[in-house]
Amino acid sequence: MLLLQAWELMKAHLAGREKADVRGFALGFLSMLADFRIPIPEGYGLLIKALITVEGVARALYPDIDIVESAKPFATRLIAAQLVSPARMRERAPAALVAAIRELLA
Secondary structure, three states: OHHHHHHHHHHHHOOOOOOOOHHHHHHHHHHHHHHOOOOOOOOHHHHHHHHHHHHHHHHHHOOOOOHHHHHHHHHHHHHHHHHOOHHHHHHHHHHHHHHHHHHHHO
């Protein structure tokens, strides 16, 4: 149920729209977490507030801006850097090796 509701929230606010509604998505996401009694990590509320503020300022300066499309190159580089960091690779290597061995033996 949670995944379905999250998917519907993303479709309603982020996908298939001329401009993503980050504010609507963020507030809906917080509401969804509350509905399912999922604790919100410390600082997450401030992150949401910052994202909403950035979107509002950007739209005030550039009304036609699509925040999601503008952020994609930066977010992609950030995620890629985290995924291939040596510390992350060392952390994930044992589990990946076990999964590979299981697949080979299956």
